[in-house]
Amino acid sequence: MADIELRIAALYPEQLNIYADRGNIAVLERRCQWRSIDVTVTPIGIAxxxxxxxFDLIYLGGGQDEDQRRCAADLIETKREGLVAAAARRAVVLGICGGYQLLGHSYELDDDTIEGVGLLDVKTVRRDEPRLIGNLAIRPELPSAPTAAVLAGFENHGGRTQLAADAKPLGRVINGHGNDGKSGQEGCRSGTVIGTYLHGPLLPANSWFADWLISAALQGSPELQTLDDTLELAAHRSACRASGFTGR
Amino acid sequence: MSSLRLAIASAIVRLATVALRLIGSGATSAPGKLLLFLAPHAISQRSAQLARGCAVISATNGKTTTSGIVAKIMTADRATLVHNKAGANMAGGVAATLNDQQGDFGLFEVDEFWLPDLVEQLTPRSMLLANLFRDQLDRYGELDEIVDRWRDVVASPNAGQVVLNADDPLVAGLGNSARAPLYFGIEDKAVGESTAQHASEQACCPACGEQFTYSRYFVGQLGHYRCPNGHVSRPTPDVSADEISLNGLEGSTFSLSFSDQSFDVELHLPGLYNVYNALAAAALAESLGVDRGTIVGGINSSKPSFGRAETLSVAGRACSIMLIKNPAGANEVIRTLASDTEPHDVLVVLNDQIADGRDISWIWDADFEGLSCVTGTVTCAGSRAAELALRLKYAGVGISQIVVEERLPQALTLAIGASSDRLVILPTYTAMLEVRELLVARSVVRGSFS
Incomplete structure (x- = not known):
């Protein structure tokens, strides 16, 4: 399978890495290598x-407010067109936490509005409200996901994200807060563009989803070889349990 | 009137403390909270009674060890200490310490977030700020927020003589707001690296916003840095360490310099991070006017603090406990462990209680890759043992070396039985408390374990 290649772009790895985002990249990378799929990770910084x-998969993590502001301005200036074009040719775009917020239309913070790239039909607003912090489990709504699949992890965000009327969430909250602590929705997905508040990091705790992303990024071919996931499945069960989810 | 109120409150709290002990509660901060409820000014009133005043220490990493070294120095300087040495470092813990202990000098490690409140009440003679690293984000929020809070404290007339780490740009940058701060730092470039560790904080020049460039990195963002446009550079330290020789888990030797005098120091605490702790303690003692010979003697006689590189013998095996609680601290512990030439087994214990941080993401920011050179078994325990085991798989630890046992007593038995080499235990905070209790119950306890 050496002629198959997954090309990953990691955006702003020096600024947007607050929730151990390198764990997500490591899981994508290694799960390809274990299957003899060639994989490259290209860091792309400011300017x-x-x-x-x-690129087949573009990753955008979260950062501290000030870093996020700098990256947001750069995203609009130097990368928006590239992101939109990549999404149009069905490359996977995955934004986590701050990265999710930047994939939406805007992030309102006090009197300031940070413009996002608008690939997801969502808006985020931060008011003087407590942060939404804690373990989180959701039931994803994804095409060709395993039956009864769960995504588990941790969320920690001040912003509340609202989906437009016909936008689709990544999943429904089983336990935790999700987008705004009220709607029962978590994350957003539009084709191969996905945003979520789940870290933990997300992919070590949910290896099945790493495979889902790899398949989507490779546009479904080849079928992924099964790996020895003993430790991965145990970690997934543990993350689910921490989120208060033990059933099916 | 208010002193009568404090006396009555204090008596009630002493009774309550005795009652708590009788029912077997180990609560260290509950009596302090009660005291503050009954007498809200208890901290400032009690602190004002300390004949030799007090000193405050804050940092993300090394608070307990640094204050342990300062305690050695001040005791050698014939002070009788009022010291929160078990690490109860929020208002309740400080109040309880002031209420329970009699002495002429107060030594308080203070939680990063509580620092502004406590400095106003304690009005220390000196305040040491040693480092800032990314810590439990679910508890403390973003680092920027702590930096802002600290900037106000440094400018306060109640902060006393400010002592800062010259090598940490986040901390040294506060010096502009302080009156004549005292700086400490490492001069020996040979113990540093030319590239930054993963997830080091990115410090920027306050004047132009450009990222600092480094000629040397020591620990995380600590190093020799300067603004590329020439606005700011690392302050020249008043107290410094040079000619550092690191000897694995045993400790290190270095040359400790004050402006016009140098001393050879033999430190029995391992790793470069403990050289920083010793240096910070020396600078704080210098700011308090302690004789330099006494400072060096205090450092040389320092022993590991509670759960920080303590060693004891269980069933004939040496067991060392080294607390890990955030990426920067864990990286230094792992690096020190990897540099030790003796073979050892490792037990890592990851809990996710509030005091550990509920969010365990940080294990992916810590360089557990350093454990891939361990030849013995690596046992994973604690409430999130399964996620830890997966992290170690990705770090390159052989699957056949990894043992997973969530329950700590069983895990400890497995790890101790694994071989006859030294067992190094790396627990998160609540796990450290459990490990100590289990080991004390099973061991011949060394003197420092009291």
């Missing part, structure tokens, strides 16, 4: 352009 034809 560097994003060539939409060079």
């Amino acid at each position: 560097e352009p994003l060539d939409p034809d060079q």
